[in-house]
Amino acid sequence: MKGHQPDPEAPSRFEGQVHAPEGTTVLALRFDEGVVVAGDRRATEGFQIAHRSIEKVFAADDMSAVAIAGAAGPAVEIVRLLQTELEHYEKVEGERLTLEGKANKLSQMIRANLPAAMQGMIVVPLFAGFDEARGHGRIFKYDVTGGRYEEDDYHATGSGGKDARSSLKKRYRLDLTREEAVKFAIEALFDAADEDVGTGGPDLMRGIYPTVAAISAEGMVEIPEEEIQRLFEELIADRAEDIRSQESHPVDVRRPGEEA
Numbered sequence: 001m002k003g004h005q006p007d008p009e010a011p012s013r014f015e016g017q018v019h020a021p022e023g024t025t026v027l028a029l030r031f032d033e034g035v036v037v038a039g040d041r042r043a044t045e046g047f048q049i050a051h052r053s054i055e056k057v058f059a060a061d062d063m064s065a066v067a068i069a070g071a072a073g074p075a076v077e078i079v080r081l082l083q084t085e086l087e088h089y090e091k092v093e094g095e096r097l098t099l100e101g102k103a104n105k106l107s108q109m110i111r112a113n114l115p116a117a118m119q120g121m122i123v124v125p126l127f128a129g130f131d132e133a134r135g136h137g138r139i140f141k142y143d144v145t146g147g148r149y150e151e152d153d154y155h156a157t158g159s160g161g162k163d164a165r166s167s168l169k170k171r172y173r174l175d176l177t178r179e180e181a182v183k184f185a186i187e188a189l190f191d192a193a194d195e196d197v198g199t200g201g202p203d204l205m206r207g208i209y210p211t212v213a214a215i216s217a218e219g220m221v222e223i224p225e226e227e228i229q230r231l232f233e234e235l236i237a238d239r240a241e242d243i244r245s246q247e248s249h250p251v252d253v254r255r256p257g258e259e260a
Contacts, residue, residue, distance in 0.1 A: 024198040026056050026067035027156035027164050027188055028128040028139045029172060031181035034216030035128045035137030037065045038185040040160075040193065041208050042200025043072050052203065057211040061086045062219045064102055064129025069158035071121040078109045078123060099131040103140045103148055111146030124157055130215045137215060160192030160199035167191040178214050182223055185212055186231050202232040 026039035039056030042049060050072075057067050058079045066082065068075035085105060089097050097105070106127050113123050127140040139151040154172055156164035167188040176184070189210050193201030202209050209232060212223040 022050075022069075022071055022159075022198075024069065024200070025156065025158035025160035025164055025189060025192050025196065026069050026126055027154065027161075027168065027185060028067065028126050028151075029154035029168060029176070029181055029185060030137045030139065030152075030174065031176040031178050031214075032174070033137075033178065034130050034214060035139060036178070036181040036185050036212065036214050037067050037126070037128050038182075038189060038210055038212040039067045039069075040189050040200045040210045041203075042198065044159075044198045047197075049200075052200065052206065053208045055211060057213050057222075058083070059213075059220050060102060060106075060127070060129070061090070061096065063096065063132065063215060064099060064127065065213055065215060065220055066106065067126040067128070068123070069125060069161075070123040071116075074113055074116055074121050075123045075125060078106070078113065078125070081109060082106055096132075098133065099129050099138055102129065103127050106140075107142060107146045107148040109146075110142050110144070114145060117144050126155060126157055128215065130217055130219075132217070135217070156188065156192070158199070160189075160196035163192040163195040163199075164188040178216070182212055182214065182227075183231055186210065186228065187235060190232070190235060202229075202236075204232075 022044055024040055024042055024044060028035055028037045037057050041053045043051035043054040054072060057065055060066050060082055066079050068079060082105060086097055086102060110123060122144050124142055124144060129138065131138050139155055141149050141151055141155050141157060153174065154168045156168065168184060171184045190201055193199040209225055209228040212228055214221050214223065
């Protein structure tokens with residue numbers, strides 16, 4: 001029976017989960033020349049805001065990016081390790097690792113985090129980039145075991161992922177321009193923040209806005225904060241106008257034949 005005794009040195013699921021800051025909502029969507037990656041800036045710890053301006057979108061190399069969701073500390077550590085390994089590969093081999101190879105490398109790192117994930121330190125990022133061999137953008141999502149799955153058009157993960165996906169589903173089409181893709185990414189994060197307490201929307205008072213980057217054959221470019229601010233201001237103005245319009249034209253819910 002000795003072989004069935006638990007190892008006292010091994011982490012136990014009965015010891016309780018570790019409470020650490022968590023990144024919330026990130027997304028990626030393809031456009032006609034590449035892929036856009038975006039993430040809100042809020043990190044939560046339980047029911048509290050742990051950080052208002054955390055970065056969740058990182059360049060893996062010149063042609064790909066990782067957007068983190070889950071335990072922020074381990075997620076950032078995985079990203080840094082991936083960046084280092086891709087840089088080392090390029091120096092040794094004299095060429096970049098294929099996009100498929102990068103996605104596989106990240107999968108291995110997530111799988112290596114599984115013992116920590118069993119204690120609540122879950123890392124579930126998105127990986128996206130421009131595939132130079134195929135000539136278009138690609139998006140990969142992961143599960144906690146490191147399982148890798150490709151999404152054809154768009155995906156969002158994190159606490160507000162479902163709401164962001166619902167928003168993208170209504171607007172997405174494959175022939176989007178970069179400008180349209182950036183706008184729809186911003187709208188999806190805004191909609192997610194409207195429904196999910198863990199997702200941070202635009203913080204106009206502090207000047208904190210989601211991070212958005214576009215990756216194409218020319219490489220990765222982060223969208224300037226001034227442009228993100230302008231798009232959010234336009235979106236908020238449009239939504240406010242819609243609300244005012246609805247209030248000025250109330251819907252008549254009376255049944256046929258009923259008098260006012």
